[in-house]
Amino acid sequence: xxxxxxxxxxxxxxxxxxxxxxxxxxxxxxxxxxxxxxxxxxxxxxxxxxxxxxxxxxxxxxxxxxxxxxxxxxxxxxxxxxxxxxxxxxxxxxxxxxxxxxxxxxxxxxxxxxxxxxxxxxxxxxxxxxxxxxxxxxxxxxxxxxxxxxxxxxxxxxxxxxxxxxxxxxxxxxxxxxxxxxxxxxxxxxxxxxxxxxxxxxxxxxxxxxxxxxxxxxxxxxxxxxxxxxxxxxxxxxxxxxxxxxxxxxxxxxxxxxxxxxxxxxxxxxxxxxxxxxxxxxxxxxxxxxxxxxxxxxxxxxxxxxxxxxxxxxxxxxxxxxxxxxxxxxxxxxxxxxxxxxxxxxxxxxxxxxxxxxxxxxxxxxxxxxxxxxxxxxxxxxxxxxxxxxxxxxxxxxxxxxxxxxxxxxxxxxxxxxxxxxxxxxxxxxxxxxxxxxxxxxxxxxxxxxxxxxxxxxxxxxxxxxxxxxxxxxxxxxxxxxxxxxxxxxxxxxxxxxxxxxxxxxxxxxxxxxxxxxxxxxxxxxxxxxxxxxxxxxxxxxxxxxxxxxxxxxxxxxxxxxxxxxxxxxxxxxxxxxxxxxxxxxxxxxxxxxxxxxxx
Ligand SMILES: Nc1ncnc2c1ncn2[C@@H]1O[C@H](COP(=O)(O)OP(=O)(O)OP(=O)(O)O)[C@@H](O)[C@H]1O
Numbered sequence: 001x002x003x004x005x006x007x008x009x010x011x012x013x014x015x016x017x018x019x020x021x022x023x024x025x026x027x028x029x030x031x032x033x034x035x036x037x038x039x040x041x042x043x044x045x046x047x048x049x050x051x052x053x054x055x056x057x058x059x060x061x062x063x064x065x066x067x068x069x070x071x072x073x074x075x076x077x078x079x080x081x082x083x084x085x086x087x088x089x090x091x092x093x094x095x096x097x098x099x100x101x102x103x104x105x106x107x108x109x110x111x112x113x114x115x116x117x118x119x120x121x122x123x124x125x126x127x128x129x130x131x132x133x134x135x136x137x138x139x140x141x142x143x144x145x146x147x148x149x150x151x152x153x154x155x156x157x158x159x160x161x162x163x164x165x166x167x168x169x170x171x172x173x174x175x176x177x178x179x180x181x182x183x184x185x186x187x188x189x190x191x192x193x194x195x196x197x198x199x200x201x202x203x204x205x206x207x208x209x210x211x212x213x214x215x216x217x218x219x220x221x222x223x224x225x226x227x228x229x230x231x232x233x234x235x236x237x238x239x240x241x242x243x244x245x246x247x248x249x250x251x252x253x254x255x256x257x258x259x260x261x262x263x264x265x266x267x268x269x270x271x272x273x274x275x276x277x278x279x280x281x282x283x284x285x286x287x288x289x290x291x292x293x294x295x296x297x298x299x300x301x302x303x304x305x306x307x308x309x310x311x312x313x314x315x316x317x318x319x320x321x322x323x324x325x326x327x328x329x330x331x332x333x334x335x336x337x338x339x340x341x342x343x344x345x346x347x348x349x350x351x352x353x354x355x356x357x358x359x360x361x362x363x364x365x366x367x368x369x370x371x372x373x374x375x376x377x378x379x380x381x382x383x384x385x386x387x388x389x390x391x392x393x394x395x396x397x398x399x400x401x402x403x404x405x406x407x408x409x410x411x412x413x414x415x416x417x418x419x420x421x422x423x424x425x426x427x428x429x430x431x432x433x434x435x436x437x438x439x440x441x442x443x444x445x446x447x448x449x450x451x452x453x454x455x456x457x458x459x460x461x462x463x464x465x466x467x468x469x470x471x472x473x474x475x476x477x478x479x480x481x482x483x484x485x486x487x488x489x490x491x492x493x494x495x496x497x498x499x500x501x502x503x504x505x506x507x508x509x510x511x512x513x514x515x516x517x518x519x520x521x522x523x524x525x526x527x528x529x530x531x532x533x534x535x536x537x538x539x540x541x542x543x544x545x546x547x548x549x550x551x552x553x554x555x556x557x558x559x560x561x562x563x564x565x566x567x568x569x570x571x572x573x574x575x576x577x578x579x580x581x582x583x584x585x586x587x588x589x590x591x592x593x594x595x596x597x598x599x600x
Contacts, residue, residue, distance in 0.1 A: 029279030035272040043090035050083035054239045063255045084239040091240040095156040099221035100214045102160025107167025112202045115175025118379045129165040137162045145233045163217045171206045178205040182421040185376045191408010191439035204425045215277030219270040317351045323494040323526030325349035327386040331368045343368050344550040355527040357537035360547035366530045408439040412487030414497040418479035422471035429467025454485040477508035498530045534577035546570045
């Protein structure tokens, strides 16, 4: 494989640099980070750095001006301000760290779970988050202070609880966006458990926004903590900046320096955190909009039609002889104009070793049909069916875990858009090996060997290099080969390919179709290929079902349908595909012209 093949045009080269390495190229961010580190180190090593005992009272030092021995002078009680400032940094950093840990520990898992699972989990968590936000924090803190004898740690835990909604919101919105990413669908079909998906994809997706949020939260926590200490709430034995400000406030008119030092320390620390946060936010473009799942036709075209009879004519095998069988499937979405039925009584089946094409124009319900079978329907969709059998087992009768295990081991899925089906955060090798280890229980070495073997089989001549690459290093055609390799790595009985060539250029389309045909024959799999183009399936499929407006309007062998299309819509589709540059003849011609071999 050449470099050109490895790198997609316009691949984000800068993405190779880690976030932190890019951060180090920002002078403002680096300066702010250095200041923060200085504050943290000062707090940690205060006992070594402080020239005097911070609580030692020396009346000769009362409100003394700065001097050689006491760099910042003395406070109103005769204590060394510089030493107290150093110890105060320790209290401030400790308090902010507790608040952030509590916020992250509660807000992130809750936000990720709410965004990923949706439904009741989302509603309950959002309700709690809103409730926490609506509680007046300062009053609660004063009550907690009174009840706990102003225990500083408990107070900062309470501050952390009030920071939770910020973490919750940001994690939820990231999880909502990522859960619709095709690579999460692919992970589900591959049989990965929710726990693994949450850990591998969701937490990874939220970590950058959470770091940014922590920088801002730490600043807010420091402000609240200092405010409490200023009001006299806190431990008197440990010096802190709030107490020092309170002391300085009282003598501000005559000795302004006593107020200036702690105010400067607090202001600089909070500003450093704000600059770190804004630099990070600048570097990480946090996408919160939900990812587009598929192309969709304009809403409102379909009326609810629960009475439409099931198109059972498309069934030709018994349940026992089917790799997949769907009986009377209906899918409905709630829209602003009422329920919209987008799949209306679909029946279809495919036998082991058989290739079925599902053909229809965009929006005809092809993908929704297969999403229902693969348990990938989006959360706002409802499906019902008389039965969906995978390898003769009724999937509807299984628990969610059993159904995922069945899908993971028996079904492979090749999605529409290769690039968005690979997680940009992980190497290709990791993404191929993980399901083999988690679902097929191979050891790491066995999984790597199997991944290498299937990559070679799909025509990737340098599997080690590809496995070490990130998705943005490879071209679209290469990414589709990787996904096909991943889909067949577990030796499934059924392979579902949803518009597998749509996003590819014409030569690569021909190669990918040829590859699918070869793999299907070699593994003896059933193959369901979803496409809008009759030409693409003409010499791959044994049988075809034609869909329109959520229904199957015609089905039969490819020969029959091509020779005598019964429905004018089918004839129109065939005609359109013959005019289309992506027709099978053109694809084959392109492939032969390119003189390329699909695999070695
Ligand atoms: N989340 C949703 N909410 C409402 N309607 C939806 C949703 N997802 C899909 N639909 C509708 O379902 C219908 C069928 O969509 P489907 O994705 O199955 O089409 P398709 O035949 O696969 O075409 P394409 O290849 O363009 O995706 C479309 O009319 C679409 O607008």
